[in-house]
Amino acid sequence: MHDTRFHAAIAELPAAEWDALRADANPFVSHAFLAALEQNGCILPDWGWQARHLGLYEDGRLVAAAPLYLKGNSHGEFVFDFSWASAWQRAGGEYYPKLLNAVPYSPVPGPRLLAGNDARTALLQRTLVEAMRAEAERLGLSSVHANFLQEAELAAFGAAAPDQAWLARSDVQFHWHNRGYRHFPDFLAALNHKKRKNILRERSQVEACGLAIEWRSGDTLSDDEWQQIHALYAATFDMKGNHAALTARFFRQLGELGRMTQLALARDGKTIIAMALFVQSDSVLYGRYWGASMDVPGLHFELCYYQGIEHAIAHRLARFEPGAQGEHKLARGFLPVRTHSRHYLVNKDFRAAVARALAHEAPAVDAYAAELQDHSPYANHAER
Structure with a gap:
């Protein structure tokens, strides 16, 4: 049985144990990077950010964790849900605050469910996802969002039950490969x-x-x-x-x-x-x-x-990721790659409406990504 705790500052979690749980050395989920944001006036409730980091403990030892924030707006996220917020508020709901599993101001794909890399990783990741969903419902929030996930984490967002489904969303970035x-x-x-x-x-x-x-x-x-x-x-x-x-x-x-x-x-x-x-x-x-x-x-x-x-x-x-968006990067050697996010909307009717919108959006994103591949700047098809 895990002891689930939510923390109001990254400093409350042990740095060495947190960093040891990263699946790779992505610096944006390092304890030092997140602490630098919090300690130097970048994470403020007035700007829509309030730390609520998730930790799973066994016998007092951190065994899994997730960077998590209460968000009072959708700025600094780069996965745009402003239309969802507007629709829910027009329907009489309160979209904010919401829970966000991400790195502030950083549209960088990387680990979001920190659970090591062993036989227990998949189970611990699913436990983190369930803890985030349960916390949103406990607090009466509209939603939980997990942005710029690694592909290896996506399976953890499979629904335990039909009424707890996470919605899938994808987009395109441009990366250079050595x-x-x-x-x-x-x-x-x-x-x-x-x-x-x-x-x-x-x-x-x-x-x-x-x-x-x-x-x-x-x-x-x-x-x-x-x-x-x-x-x-x-x-x-x-x-x-x-x-x-x-x-x-x-x-x-x-x-x-x-x-x-x-x-x-x-x-x-x-x-x-x-x-x-x-x-x-x-x-x-x-x-x-x-x-x-x-x-x-x-x-x-x-x-x-x-x-x-x-x-x-x-x-x-091995790779150079220059940031979000920008078709002009294609002509300069950066090729399109897919990014992934997952979204849980507590109200089932609202969830169904957004699911319909995403079903319409997904083919357009697929077609856009395919078209970009056809315009590769490389002379040799093997480079594409």
């Missing part, structure tokens, strides 16, 4: 002529602008450099009318987490005029944030994509 490239020209050679020519043109534009481009590990940056980087991030969010939820303190603490944080920078003299911030595991590079104070042709593609590809090749990383 095919054993020796260097960037080797990668370019794998592309068709048109795409290769376009990338060379974009990179030549940046070379001609006179800016200094450099790659830095976050733990080598000064406090002043971090302040410049955060200011670029915040200004870019503000310019687009979005809320810059991540604080300067959070950025600085990321930089202190060893080599997990990497950056591509563009300088005009000593001034950083553009930056792309990445998070790295032992095998994957993740593109996260971009900011710029100047509009330079090709600079966004250079810092956010081409510098990341060069870094991944040089460090023999």
